[in-house]
Amino acid sequence: MIMVNLILILLVGGLLAMISERFGKNVPRIVALGIVLIDLVYLLSQLSGMSDLTQLQAPIPSDPGTWLMHFKAEWIPAFGISLELALDGISLLMVTLTLVLGAIAVSASWTDIKIRRGFFEANLLWTLAGVLGVFMALDLFLFFLFWEVMLIPMYFMIAIWGHENRGYAAMKFFIFTQVSGLLMLISILALVSVNQSATGQWSFSYFDLLGTPMSEKVAHWLMLGFFIAFVVKLPAFPFHTWLPDAHTQAPTAGSVILAGILLKTGAYGLIRFAVPLFPEAAMDFSYVAMALGAAGIIYGAILAFGQTDFKRLIAYSSVSHMGFVLLGVYAWNELALQGAVMQMVAHGFSTAALFMIAGALQERLHTRELREMGGLWQHMPRMGAVAMFFVLASLGLPGLGNFVAEFLVLLGLFQVDPWMTAVAALGLIAGAVYSLMLMQRSFHGEPNPKLTEMGLVDFGTREMITMVVMMLALIGLGIYPQPLLDMAQPVLQSLLEVTP
């Protein structure tokens, strides 16, 4: 029931936030922040009652009893569809990340959103609810439902509160996700019917569908349906083109959620479904997937370098960083998988922070164009120092979380394919090139005299608190990542046993 409550709090909270606009323009944001924090505290309080989380037992993928939490209620018994939710170390990490970044996203929208604030916060909370559902649902029908639920409010956030080209971006985002989601739905239905013909039972439950016997050819096609849906979301080269538009046009809070959390549902889907449901097919396919990952790292980095729009540059850097996740997942050994999970968390923080800086700049300068910036450090030293920190995190400075992630991925990958590793490592160089260029064009360089007249305001207390939370998180992940690694370890261990 805990898991259902987590989702319900956000769904109902969304309604409350919408209604609360009647009591004042600024009430919804307080309600929304309160709801997310309540949800987070609720989760943590429930966890604190449990045994030591760093000593988790290995959950057996096909045995829900070994999971940290499991909930199942009948829904449409005729088709074997049920409300089945479950939580293990990885989903717990993702759920926590979602709620923390959710709170940060509300903070990012504090002054950014001017119209229909109630509805905005409602969409934000509903997106979070959908994401939580995705991370916890283990009935494939329910999973697909949540997959769609998180999409629609996100579409509204971009389409209503986005920037100048929001209509196009929102539509592009919607169509890419929708079409790829359709492929997944087909795969789900086919998988269920294959399972039904083998067992005589209709069931959408993950635990029943694991290990479904099927021919090699069928497995390849079904795997591909899942794979495409997830890599579009991730996004992997060459399915990434919706992302620069969506990220750039979304309001700051939308970008934070998109980059920080939504992309991770793709990675999560690969680890949870695409590989374990079709282990042989996925392993046959792994070289293609890894090649896409490596290509994405390089391609994203080069395109990031070519951008002059602050947000667009960061958006392409996400494509590059998510390449590491794809590599990590398909290298499919403990080191690489740990790296991929770590990258999901670390990139969540570093990119969310960079998007917030972009948002703060846009609010102050009314532009995202790097060519109109320069020398901003002089006006806003605090923001400059914070930006420097996250730029360094994003280029993989040891001592911060992103380095641990990328190094583990490369270490795991090296054991599978040293040459691919060498190509991926070029991303470290290209990453430095675009990251430092971003810093140069915005905060360093000659101060633009036009900006001096604007009377720019540095980060205030609220913004600094948000930033410091994320900085501490990245430092913690960078110098002592063990609690996270321990949480993911048993899950990855048991997943590794699924594949040949």
Next chain:
Amino acid sequence: MRELIWLIPLIPLLSSVTLMLSSGKFPRLLIGLLGVGSVGSAALLTLALGLDFMANPEVLQLTLWTWMQVGSFAPGVAFYFDGLTLVMMSVITGVGFLIHLFSTEFMEDDVSYARYFAYLNMFVAAMLVLVMADNLLLLYLGWEGVGVCSYLLVGFWYQNSANGQAARKAFIVTRIGDTAMALGLLLLFTELGTLNIQSMVGAANESWQVGDTLPLIACLLLLGGAVGKSAQLPLHTWLPDAMAGPTPVSALIHAATMVTAGVYLIARTHGLFLLAPTAMLVVAIIGITTSLIAAFTALMQSDIKRILAYSTISQIGYMFLALGVGAWTAGIFHLMTHAFFKALLFLGSGAIIHCLHHEHNIFKMGGLRSKMPVTFWSFMIGSAALAALPMTSGFFSKDQILLEAYQFPDIGPWLWFAGLCGALLTAMYSFRLVFVVFFGQVKTKPDKDTGWRMALPLSVLCGLSLVGGYFIIPVESVFPMSTGTHPAHWVEYVSISVPLVGLLLAYLIFQSGQLRVDGLVNSAIGKIMRQFWLSGWGIDWLYERLFVRPYYAFASLLKAEPVDAVYGLVVTFNEALNGWLSQSQTGRMRWYITSMVAGLVVLVAVALQLSPEAI
């Protein structure tokens, strides 16, 4: 006592963080006290540790915590302390302290005083971690950390984009090397199962034979990192540009400590390099080649800091030569003496720049001998040591390198001869600098002389540059014993006399004018060579065309996002289909009736074709 070794990097780190959090609100005195005091206390602790070590030379291994553990991969945040570590720590904290003190006067008018000391302290902390790390991953943390501090300090005066350009160049060029090094780490862990340096070398000696391919690849990858950080061919181009930073930064980071990290890395992993003789040969050849190329370039420069920068590249070349021929102790010894005299020269140039309204061009200086006596003597002593004149510290270390190089099998005498040519050039360019700047006509008048905070570090470094050669570094248990044989006496005599010849040449050309070189310089070939050497052998020019411009071009080519064009085709196709179909909606009854009848006819015809018996 020794268990408190972790305090040494922690104190500067804490001071740095405090200064960063102060947002520049501390009074200057407090900033100075924190900045200098933290490194001073680290130096005192290092001294105490050193005395303790001398009395009881026992290696210390201290694990603070396991950084991360995934399967058998479990690098620790752990320190390893032996004689080599002690030498490096002493140089970093000792010279570092003097440079910090010097900085309080050099930077006294700068608005970003706190930010400066925050970065500089951070650098000291990272550099200490680099040399104290017991595993290659923690070493890599320090390695990248010093790189970032170098980036921040080169671009310290960020309002000038040229400084930002230089800072980025420094970071990116070294990162190319760092990435090679990271791959080396991956290879070493995959093959040997550990990154702990001592056990890694042990495992390598068990599973690999001398001359195997794997140690060769691993060493070359590590060497990639070393040539990047230590500004050796082919990744040396960032160092001259890095002079854009404040001069004390150049003294600390780009002369005394960070740029010698590559030397340290190779010395630290010498057990691995001994398994790969080919890699050692490559090290020696890179060293001597870099040394010569940089020396020629230094001879042509007119910017005082660029002369010193090329000289640094050249001297590190000697260290690489030493490592390549297996003269480990000599290489580290030269690292230490070089830290003394090059820091002295850089600080001396800083004093000149400080007192001469930021003038960098040596031909606009002159006659400073009487105006700035402390600086003059600093340069005299520093240049003598740099040129390896007898009895100075540089003499002892460089002489040792040359003699050991001579005994290297096969190409030894050639390496020695090339080293001698370099020594000749070194003496020439260093005394060219002295004669031009301190003798002759006064061209720019200094508006002040050095205060005590500048004079004191200069004096101490003068002392060290003179007597540093008599120090005995406690590394005999770290490195394998050298053969102990000596080459013939004439080799030694030639080695000693060549720098003196260089000094004489410099005197005749740049001071007395008795040796006229105008004819040579102004000849057609002379002009071309001069330009060629001045530009650093055209390597920057080449890289610009080979890498930088293509990358820019490629990025702007891709900017339009070719992948999206493919999806655009789908859109275009759908729109075309839409346009074509919507033409049928004309709104005219006649057209609708006609098309309905036509459709009916077609359907009936099809039906008849399919089942004629229905009629």
